[in-house]
Amino acid sequence: MKRAVYPGSFDPVTFGHLDVIRRASEMFDVLIVSVLNNKGKMPLFSVEERVNILVEATRDIPNVQVDSFSGLLIDYAARNDIHVAVRGLRAITDFEYELQIDRKSVV
Numbered sequence: 001m002k003r004a005v006y007p008g009s010f011d012p013v014t015f016g017h018l019d020v021i022r023r024a025s026e027m028f029d030v031l032i033v034s035v036l037n038n039k040g041k042m043p044l045f046s047v048e049e050r051v052n053i054l055v056e057a058t059r060d061i062p063n064v065q066v067d068s069f070s071g072l073l074i075d076y077a078a079r080n081d082i083h084v085a086v087r088g089l090r091a092i093t094d095f096e097y098e099l100q101i102d103r104k105s106v107v
Helices: 015-025 047-057 073-079 092-106
Strands: 003-008 030-036 064-069
Touching (some): 003 073, 047 064
């Protein structure tokens, strides 16, 4: 079974997020959309509100599950036996940032 996680703050959930969710849900048997609880930021919505918004927004996509986590994504993925992370890119600077993260995780 191919499983993936789409992590993010989702504060607020956007049409761009939903587009990535729909596209990724077609590529994997299970897509877990997981809301990051970042205690270092002042979010507009609570984690519970963001989870509830995502559950409602994705209710018509049967293979999407919504969850939340705090800490490192790599730890969350290991606990849930997930080997693929889905990421969205808005601009070339996002790509450069993600590439740096990827390089650090390989080293």
